[in-house]
Amino acid sequence: MRADVDLVVPVKTLQRAKTRLVGVTDDRPALALAFALDTIAAALPAVRSVLAITEDPAVAAELRAMGVGSIPGPEGLNEALRFGAAVLRRRDRHRVVGALQADLPALRTDELELALAAAGGRAFCPDRQGTGTTLLLSAPGQDLEPRFGVGSAEAHAADAQVLVGPWPTLRNDVDTAADLELATRLGLGPRTCEALSPVC
Ligand SMILES: Nc1nc2c(ncn2[C@@H]2O[C@H](COP(=O)(O)OP(=O)(O)OP(=O)(O)O)[C@@H](O)[C@H]2O)c(=O)[nH]1
Ligand SMILES: C=C(OP(=O)(O)O)C(=O)O
Numbered sequence: 001m002r003a004d005v006d007l008v009v010p011v012k013t014l015q016r017a018k019t020r021l022v023g024v025t026d027d028r029p030a031l032a033l034a035f036a037l038d039t040i041a042a043a044l045p046a047v048r049s050v051l052a053i054t055e056d057p058a059v060a061a062e063l064r065a066m067g068v069g070s071i072p073g074p075e076g077l078n079e080a081l082r083f084g085a086a087v088l089r090r091r092d093r094h095r096v097v098g099a100l101q102a103d104l105p106a107l108r109t110d111e112l113e114l115a116l117a118a119a120g121g122r123a124f125c126p127d128r129q130g131t132g133t134t135l136l137l138s139a140p141g142q143d144l145e146p147r148f149g150v151g152s153a154e155a156h157a158a159d160a161q162v163l164v165g166p167w168p169t170l171r172n173d174v175d176t177a178a179d180l181e182l183a184t185r186l187g188l189g190p191r192t193c194e195a196l197s198p199v200c
Helices: 028-046 057-065 077-091 109-118 152-157 177-186 190-196
Strands: 002-011 047-054 069-071 096-100 123-126 133-137
Touching: 002 028, 002 077, 002 109, 028 047, 028 057, 028 109, 028 190, 047 057, 047 077, 057 069, 077 096, 109 133, 123 152, 133 152
Parallel strands: 002 047, 002 096, 047 069
Antiparallel strands: 096 133, 123 133
């Protein structure tokens, strides 16, 4: 557990989320919600706190039931992350602020902990393709400066340590049916299993 780390997790409005998973399920919003809940449940024991940034009241209600706070933020992923990071920074200016994507339904707490332990300052974990980013950590007391989007791994590598190690579940963000197949092999979280039942 890293008691000096607080994570911002952005969760897009469910009706607009995971459009690349069209055809995988009849209920895409329910699957996007399950991804976020499994990701956050796995992350909680690894850090001091998790704050979700979401405009979606259904997401906020589910998180509240888990004891996780959320606040609405501005439109856009980097905008939402900057907003959330600034809220956390105001609460404690010395902390490490991180951004964790909400689409890691196979995430294991121990793998996140290994990656967090390997970080020696500003650092990021590339996705399994090596082009995107699943986790970004600020240096203590510094701004998060998120550069998520196409080619974000290269953008983050300009000034952040690359975290690559034995944490496949942290690297497998699920955007496509192929990602979901791999996540199923790695072991899906319970909410995602339930949403896809009887697949697992
Ligand atoms: N709060 C917030 N979160 C966002 C926003 N856009 C993306 N996210 C989150 O950012 C992470 C990565 O998003 P994407 O992989 O691009 O997910 P997506 O937009 O649902 O998927 P596609 O429709 O397939 O592009 C997920 O945790 C999303 O929930 C946004 O505008 N606001
Ligand atoms: C926004 C990103 O993720 P995705 O590929 O999931 O859209 C990113 O990796 O920076």
